[in-house]
Amino acid sequence: MQLSNEEEDYNLSLSKFESMLKTNKVLFFDSEEFEEIILHYLDIGKANLAKKALKLALDQHPKSTGLKLVQVEMLVYDDKLDIAEKLLNELYAIEPNNEEIYIQKANICSKRDQHEKAVELLKIALQYTDDYADVYNLIGMEYLFMDNLEMAKENFIKCLEEDLEDQSALYNVVYCFEFLDQNHDAIAYLNQYIDRNPYSEIAWHQLGRLHYGVKEYEEAIRAFDYATLIDDEFLGAFMEKAKAYERLKKYEEAIESYNRTIELDDATSYALLRIGKCYEKLGNLAKAIQYYNQTVHEDPLLDKGWIAITDFHLRQKNYQKALFFVNKALAIDNQNRLYWKRYATINKQMNFFEEAEFGYRKAVEFGDYGLDTWLYWVDILQFLGEFESAIQTLLQATEYFPEENEIEYRLAGLYFMIQDNTKAKFHLSNGLRLNFENYILIEDLFPVVWSKKMVKNYIEKHRK
Numbered sequence: 001m002q003l004s005n006e007e008e009d010y011n012l013s014l015s016k017f018e019s020m021l022k023t024n025k026v027l028f029f030d031s032e033e034f035e036e037i038i039l040h041y042l043d044i045g046k047a048n049l050a051k052k053a054l055k056l057a058l059d060q061h062p063k064s065t066g067l068k069l070v071q072v073e074m075l076v077y078d079d080k081l082d083i084a085e086k087l088l089n090e091l092y093a094i095e096p097n098n099e100e101i102y103i104q105k106a107n108i109c110s111k112r113d114q115h116e117k118a119v120e121l122l123k124i125a126l127q128y129t130d131d132y133a134d135v136y137n138l139i140g141m142e143y144l145f146m147d148n149l150e151m152a153k154e155n156f157i158k159c160l161e162e163d164l165e166d167q168s169a170l171y172n173v174v175y176c177f178e179f180l181d182q183n184h185d186a187i188a189y190l191n192q193y194i195d196r197n198p199y200s201e202i203a204w205h206q207l208g209r210l211h212y213g214v215k216e217y218e219e220a221i222r223a224f225d226y227a228t229l230i231d232d233e234f235l236g237a238f239m240e241k242a243k244a245y246e247r248l249k250k251y252e253e254a255i256e257s258y259n260r261t262i263e264l265d266d267a268t269s270y271a272l273l274r275i276g277k278c279y280e281k282l283g284n285l286a287k288a289i290q291y292y293n294q295t296v297h298e299d300p301l302l303d304k305g306w307i308a309i310t311d312f313h314l315r316q317k318n319y320q321k322a323l324f325f326v327n328k329a330l331a332i333d334n335q336n337r338l339y340w341k342r343y344a345t346i347n348k349q350m351n352f353f354e355e356a357e358f359g360y361r362k363a364v365e366f367g368d369y370g371l372d373t374w375l376y377w378v379d380i381l382q383f384l385g386e387f388e389s390a391i392q393t394l395l396q397a398t399e400y401f402p403e404e405n406e407i408e409y410r411l412a413g414l415y416f417m418i419q420d421n422t423k424a425k426f427h428l429s430n431g432l433r434l435n436f437e438n439y440i441l442i443e444d445l446f447p448v449v450w451s452k453k454m455v456k457n458y459i460e461k462h463r464k
Helices: 005-022 031-042 046-059 067-077 080-095 099-111 117-127 132-145 149-162 166-181 182-196 200-215 215-229 235-247 251-264 267-281 286-300 303-315 319-332 337-349 353-365 371-385 387-397 403-417 421-434 436-445 453-463
Strands: none
Touching: 005 031, 005 046, 031 046, 031 067, 046 067, 067 080, 067 099, 080 099, 099 117, 099 132, 099 303, 132 149, 132 166, 166 182, 166 251, 182 200, 200 235, 215 235, 235 251, 235 267, 251 267, 251 319, 251 337, 267 286, 267 303, 286 303, 303 319, 303 337, 319 337, 337 353, 337 371, 353 371, 371 387, 387 403, 387 436, 403 421, 403 436, 421 436, 421 453, 436 453
16 A cells, blocks of 8 residues: 555654654654644553653744644643633634634533533634534534534534535434434435435445335345445445345345355354344244354353244244253343243243243343233232232232233132132222223133122123
């Protein structure tokens, strides 16, 4: 790769400066060389070297405004805002038309959360600057801090009109459009942008993401195709393209695209999992299970992998194998409610009711408050004859589902079972009020209760 003259000079300055530090000889640099050296060290996070260079620079060029502005930047970087401001005021008295002074003043205001004031100062900088793009970008950022996304968007667009290649402004424009729920406007904007800058893989990728977001999957794929044509190692675009193919049920193409991401980078558990899902959809079960196994091997902490493998065996009604994998998952993370719920479901299928009850209890303990989980748990407690526990569990569930007829009917049945007729009738009338037709739950779940004349009469009375 050929270096430009400027880059060669810059590299020479740097190596000259670093050899000077080693030998303790003092060499002469012009003030612009010093500025570049200092900013280079700041950029790579070597603040101490930047300070050393600044000290030497000011010894050699005590009157240089450029160096003093770099000094201000470093003071702001160190949060010494008052000293920085004092120095800026001195510089302003000498050079009131220097845009950098206004930019640094704005920077100080921004640090003090005075964003309106920062915008006013940046607007003055616009009058003196040659680099409009940079100033518009800074104004856009200030509006972002103020949560004024319309104005932020407007300024990032102005920035891109000045400098088409400003990638951070491009990302920010799209972010503003999306945040404002203006996805179709964003698509229109990106199409105009692409007309002016057709080889921007970032723009094509963002366009694809937006089409995907509004469920226009064909258009999304077309945009991702362009992004990967311009940059054939664009990992994100291949990944998103695969997801769009999956949405269109084009599983072979999806697999091909996921495989490309694996060629470009080490296999991610996400890509392996999705390939497994695609093979399962294609009916190639051997390949599916191979990829699910690879997923959990690649990332044992990814719960989606263990769940995919467990659910796969559940769908095949291979309960022994499903149980084997869910136990392996629980050995890695025994506080995962998704694992516990599957543990319970599998044990229930195998008629291991004690274990199933334990599984549902654990699932709820670790945050699964889904109605079906409560009801499965209670039905098993009832089956095991633990009526009191079942009642306590249902009362706990009413905190999450205060007006749920399925809970009320079960409470009624259980209270009848333990001969507490007053409470039973209270919950039965609740159930009948919430959903009359569902009284058949009593017949299904509590045949002993259903056979009581008193219960049938009570229901009939409500019917009228």
